[in-house]
Amino acid sequence: xxxxxxxxxxxxxxxxxxxxxxxxxxxxxxxxxxxxxxxxxxxxxxxxxxxxxxxxxxxxxxxxxx
Amino acid sequence: xxxxxxxxxxxxxxxxxxxxxxxxxxxxxxxxxxxxxxxxxxxxxxxxxxxxxxxxxxxxxxxxxxxxxxxxxxxxxxxxxxxxxxxxxxxxxxxxxxxxxxxxxxxxxxxxxxxxxxxxxxxxxxxxxxxxxxxxxxxxxxxxxxxxxxxxxxxxxxxxxxxxxxxxxxxxxxxxxxxxxxxxxxxxxxxxxxxxxxxxxxxxxxxxxxxxxxxxxxxxxxxxxxxxxxxxxxxxxxxxxxxxxxxxxxxxxxxxxxxxxxxxxxxxxxxxxxxxxxxxxxxxxxxxxxxxxxxxxxxxxxxxxxxxxxxxxxxxxxxxxxxxxxxxxxxxxxxxxxxxxxxxxxxxxxxxxxxxxxxxxxxxxxxxxxxxxxxxxxxxxxxxxxxxxxx
Numbered sequence: 001x002x003x004x005x006x007x008x009x010x011x012x013x014x015x016x017x018x019x020x021x022x023x024x025x026x027x028x029x030x031x032x033x034x035x036x037x038x039x040x041x042x043x044x045x046x047x048x049x050x051x052x053x054x055x056x057x058x059x060x061x062x063x064x065x066x
Numbered sequence: 067x068x069x070x071x072x073x074x075x076x077x078x079x080x081x082x083x084x085x086x087x088x089x090x091x092x093x094x095x096x097x098x099x100x101x102x103x104x105x106x107x108x109x110x111x112x113x114x115x116x117x118x119x120x121x122x123x124x125x126x127x128x129x130x131x132x133x134x135x136x137x138x139x140x141x142x143x144x145x146x147x148x149x150x151x152x153x154x155x156x157x158x159x160x161x162x163x164x165x166x167x168x169x170x171x172x173x174x175x176x177x178x179x180x181x182x183x184x185x186x187x188x189x190x191x192x193x194x195x196x197x198x199x200x201x202x203x204x205x206x207x208x209x210x211x212x213x214x215x216x217x218x219x220x221x222x223x224x225x226x227x228x229x230x231x232x233x234x235x236x237x238x239x240x241x242x243x244x245x246x247x248x249x250x251x252x253x254x255x256x257x258x259x260x261x262x263x264x265x266x267x268x269x270x271x272x273x274x275x276x277x278x279x280x281x282x283x284x285x286x287x288x289x290x291x292x293x294x295x296x297x298x299x300x301x302x303x304x305x306x307x308x309x310x311x312x313x314x315x316x317x318x319x320x321x322x323x324x325x326x327x328x329x330x331x332x333x334x335x336x337x338x339x340x341x342x343x344x345x346x347x348x349x350x351x352x353x354x355x356x357x358x359x360x361x362x363x364x365x366x367x368x369x370x371x372x373x374x375x376x377x378x379x380x381x382x383x384x385x386x387x388x389x390x391x392x393x394x395x396x397x398x399x400x401x402x403x404x405x406x407x408x409x410x411x412x413x414x415x416x417x418x419x420x421x422x423x424x425x426x427x428x429x430x431x432x433x434x435x436x437x438x439x440x441x442x443x444x445x446x447x448x449x450x451x452x453x454x455x456x457x
Contacts, residue, residue, distance in 0.1 A: 019449065019452075022449065023353050023449050023450075024353075026351050026353045026354065027351070028256065028349065028350075028351040028440045028441075029255055029256065029440075029441075030253040030254070030255060030256055030417075030440075030441040030444065030445050030448070031207075031251050031253060031254055031255035032251075033250050033251060033299070033312070033314075035312040035313075038311070038312060038313060039312065039313040039315070040249075040250060040299065040312050040313060040314045040315070042249060042315065042316070042317035042318065042319070042320065043252045043253075043317060043320070043448070044317050044318065044319035044320065045317075045318075045319075046448075047452055058301075058310065058312060060235070060299070060301055060312070061255070062207070062228070062235075062251045062254075062255060063228045063229060063230035063233060063234075063235060064205060064206050064207045064210065064228055064230070064262060065116065065205055065228060065229045065230045065262060065263035065266075065268055066113050066115055066116055066117045066118070066202070066203040066204050066205040066227065066228060066229065066263075
């Protein structure tokens, strides 16, 4: 299945949860927000939230500057 | 959906004020009542820097009656590329004072309150208490979590903005009306992973893009007009010239803070320069560690995984296959002899701050191939083994 990840096509091997996606991306970051189809998925729901085929996924990292 | 106005109107506007604010007064949504609310409003701006500069200028021009400015820093030449509230003749001056002088020039009817101190756990609740609304334009994660927790505890709304290079993020957090910062980012980044603007740079004009949205939202909250940016995150990409809106909701299992942490710098794993240098190219993720552990079981990789936390922490949760040698043992110089000399050392703690410090010690002792695990056991529990408790 294919999703749009931060605006680009991204192929997933099969049904994938938010947690598995973050794991696969291996960004080395803990300060992440993941939005599926425009809505941020709360951290406690990452393990249960399966990403639908064709979903628009945004992975956002925190920035600290001001 | 508009919320009730945050601030009651002032009794009256003077003739001079009516002249000055006439372009607001003739907008029906603002009008005399809205302008009187602005006059009565007390707004605290944290940091008179990149975001604080446009925010303070526009809040002042808009007629916010009382502006608090908290900043302990002085104006440096490298600030002037974006911190437009300061000028050439302000170099070396207190930023708070320099900002006050600019505000007075723009609008003499604004009462400016200076807090020339560092915001910390000892003063934050007292400083916030006097204000209706807070704008967070600070430059580090420790203060951002501190601001959030204090705002949640006091039940106050705050407008949050942050910037880096070409990217900006902005939202309004108000726990009683919607989500708070920890619902978006429950965990700070692994220590040493995220550069500040001082390290990574920032496009100067980005401050205006994000700072102006912050003021826009402040005015809406004060006067009770429009749809506030609560439960919504705007992410701005200045290169693509695109705003992305993401909805945020409360984490149903998240627990809003009810008390301040003792040490926000420790929570955010603020590192010494030595530790940051050591960790810069020697940090692995928990995912990498997980595959390394599998390879170790299969006999294709050899290393020793050292947990540098305290024994009571090790009882709560642990990464299987780790050995415990608390950080203090390394500081005391007793630990090096306990390590095998022929194996790579992988260090890990709760979040990655202590392990980075120990990493610096090992590297200076010649164990150059040592690495540490970014995010530590917290990331391990979150990403690899959610069955373990976290603390």
